[in-house]
Amino acid sequence: MDSRLQELATSIKASGVVIYTIQFANSGSAMETLLKSVASGPDSPYYHYAPDGAALQQVFREVANHLSELRISK
Numbered sequence: 001m002d003s004r005l006q007e008l009a010t011s012i013k014a015s016g017v018v019i020y021t022i023q024f025a026n027s028g029s030a031m032e033t034l035l036k037s038v039a040s041g042p043d044s045p046y047y048h049y050a051p052d053g054a055a056l057q058q059v060f061r062e063v064a065n066h067l068s069e070l071r072i073s074k
Contacts, residue, residue, distance in 0.1 A: 002034055009038040018070070020063050023049045024056055 009019055021035040032049065039046035045066040050056035 005034070006037055013040055019046065020066075021047050022056065022059050022063075023047075025051060027051065 013019060018040045019038060021039040023031055023035050027049070036042040036047045041047065045062060048059040048062070050059045
């Protein structure tokens with residue numbers, strides 16, 4: 001499943017779609033590696049780790065702020 005997810009994410013990103021991933025409460029390095037490879041970039045603003053609910057709320061605020069800065073173009 002992980003390889004299929006990576007293939008799908010690569011295809012989606014190649015079409016110009018930005019992917020954000022959030023790792024919530026699971027600090028496993030295998031999951032981190034997978035989510036970083038799926039995201040449009042391996043660090044913020046595309047990949048985030050949120051160990052708890054408060055951090056998760058902050059991550060969503062950061063992603064929302066980043067999305068509000070993007071411009072839609074044809």
